[in-house]
Amino acid sequence: MKIMTASSEETGVLARALSSLIHPGMTILLEGPLGSGKTTFTQHLGQSLGIRRAIKSPTYTIVKEYPLENHQQLIHIDAYRLEEGGADSIDLDSYLTDDSLVLVEWAEFLGDYLPETYLQIVFRPQENLHHREITITAHGPQKARYEAIIDQLEECQP
Numbered sequence: 001m002k003i004m005t006a007s008s009e010e011t012g013v014l015a016r017a018l019s020s021l022i023h024p025g026m027t028i029l030l031e032g033p034l035g036s037g038k039t040t041f042t043q044h045l046g047q048s049l050g051i052r053r054a055i056k057s058p059t060y061t062i063v064k065e066y067p068l069e070n071h072q073q074l075i076h077i078d079a080y081r082l083e084e085g086g087a088d089s090i091d092l093d094s095y096l097t098d099d100s101l102v103l104v105e106w107a108e109f110l111g112d113y114l115p116e117t118y119l120q121i122v123f124r125p126q127e128n129l130h131h132r133e134i135t136i137t138a139h140g141p142q143k144a145r146y147e148a149i150i151d152q153l154e155e156c157q158p
Contacts, residue, residue: 001136001150003157004126011037011132012044017156019048021149024072025098027115029107032123037132038105041121042076045103049074057105062090068101075102079109087113117142119149 005011022028030038039057046055051066051074058064058078066074075095079087092113095102107114117140124133136153138146 001154003134003136005037005132005134006128007130008037008040011041011134014134014153015041015044016048017153018149019045021152022101022119024068024101026146027096027102027104027118029114029118029120030103030105030123031107031120033125036123036125037134038123041123042103042105046074046076049101063095072099072101075100077102077104077110079104079106082106082109087111116140117146119146 003014005014030041032038039055042057043055046066049068051068053066055066055076056064058076062078062081064076066076068074077090077092077095079090082090087110090110090113092110096115104110104114118138120135120137120139122135122137124135125131126133136150138144138150
């Protein structure tokens with residue numbers, strides 16, 4: 001699925017639509033250059049999931065945990081600082097549970113520690129600095145549940 005957004009508000013509309021379709025036990029990889037909208041997307045998604053405190057990119061802490069209802073949680077990982085190594089220090093498996101919705105920025109720095117099945121969202125800034133091309137794809141051997149989400153998102157698009 002590929003869509004264009006013309007503002008952070010439009011990116012937020014997409015995040016809110018996705019928030020109604022995803023659930024803990026899922027992993028979403030957010031990719032794109034610095035300033036492409038990954039954290040903005042996460043902020044809108046988190047707000048839609050009921051998180052009231054400020055959501056900031058965990059660039060220095062690497063991992064931030066946000067409680068959700070029913071003892072579930074949103075795990076926001078920013079692996080940017082792991083470019084030179086250290087992915088093994090995160091213990092990613094401890095976050096990949098049925099009670100955690102995991103969003104990962106800069107997933108390429110986690111390599112083999114990532115799950116096989118995930119939803120990938122790629123943000124590509126356009127010439128107009130407010131515009132984004134956003135591509136959403138499902139990956140892995142059990143990608144059917146993510147493909148169903150993409151199908152539902154496509155139905156919502158104008």
